[in-house]
Amino acid sequence: MKFFCIDYGRRRVGCAVSDPNAVLARSKKMIDRKFAPDYFSEIISAINEENPDELVIGLPLDIDDNETQMSREIRRFAEELNCKLNKKFPINFQDESFSSIKAGSILIKTKSKKKRAKKECVDNVAACVILQEFLDARSNSYY
Numbered sequence: 001m002k003f004f005c006i007d008y009g010r011r012r013v014g015c016a017v018s019d020p021n022a023v024l025a026r027s028k029k030m031i032d033r034k035f036a037p038d039y040f041s042e043i044i045s046a047i048n049e050e051n052p053d054e055l056v057i058g059l060p061l062d063i064d065d066n067e068t069q070m071s072r073e074i075r076r077f078a079e080e081l082n083c084k085l086n087k088k089f090p091i092n093f094q095d096e097s098f099s100s101i102k103a104g105s106i107l108i109k110t111k112s113k114k115k116r117a118k119k120e121c122v123d124n125v126a127a128c129v130i131l132q133e134f135l136d137a138r139s140n141s142y143y
Helices: 039-050 069-084 099-109 115-140
Strands: 003-007 012-018 025-032 054-059 091-095
Touching: 003 039, 003 115, 012 039, 012 115, 025 039, 025 115, 039 069, 054 069, 054 115, 069 091, 091 115
Parallel strands: 003 054, 054 091
Antiparallel strands: 003 012, 012 025
């Protein structure tokens, strides 16, 4: 089973994909909405290219695990995306708490020198973190 993950943001959208065995996540692409006003087309193109079985979308929750205004915006985004896709996908929402912090920590370890490049990479790495946490939780539930 293959999963495609989206880390939706108002400025950038990070995308990641799993291997066909749903064990490892890898970065797919980062879409800067400032330079890609039709970001839906880019996401749809990436999804079609990867041909996943299901989608995973990061969902921000507050400290008490309640949904936020951004959570509601992301749920609307997910509905709109699924309507625009030729094939309807099951959508899994994954708590994305601290994914950007974890992604930043990973990037610091890579010693990226360009601050701008690092900032843009955070969303891609965050999508990988979200997807990997989803995959790990999924595999742990089988044991």
